[in-house]
Amino acid sequence: MAERYYAVREDLLPEGILKTEQAKELLRRGEAATVHEAAERVGLSRSAFYKYKDGVYPLEQTGRERIATVSMDLEHRSGVLSKVLGTLAASGGNVLTISQSIPLQGMANVVVTLDTSGLAGALAELIDGLKRLDGVKRTTIVGRS
Structure with a gap:
């Protein structure tokens, strides 16, 4: 089955997905050294982070990496x-x-x-x-x- 993508307004997203992106941002900026630290700072379990990390990106990043x-x-x-x-x-x-x-x-x-x-x-x-x-x-x- 082909992957499908959706653009969804932020206020409609589940908390786990939002916190995953917040944790990823902390890691990108170097404000957290590990996934454990980033997840803890945003109030997210590591298992939830790993569940969502490869599937959530801000819309402005979807066109990157060309x-x-x-x-x-x-x-x-x-x-x-x-x-x-x-x-x-x-x-x-x-x-x-x-x-x-x-x-x-x-x-x-x-x-x-x-x-x-x-x-x-x-x-x-x-x-x-x-x-x-x-x-x-x-x-x-x-x-x-």
Whole structure:
């Protein structure tokens, strides 16, 4: 059976689910060091925390953790890759992995996997910006998740 998701107003949620999210927030911010401490601070049993922890998220987090893999052909010149990485960072993209082939005939293929959840604009806008950089000959999105 496929998973189904619902957006539910906070005041309609059971107390255990609300407290689970409060405990998770304490852990994310580093205000609690352990699940036991976080659950105790919000008045929740650890068993209830573990029951709900993987199924409750604030709505603003549901679109996060988007990953894109981008393949680029770059001229083998000093500073081209640096400009690409600078553009990714300036747009709010967070590089997770980077792989570069050995340059052949003055070109190298670079594959970058990045977290796109912090992008200031759309991924298509970022790709267009990369294509306009001097030394970038081809840019393609090869995967998304």
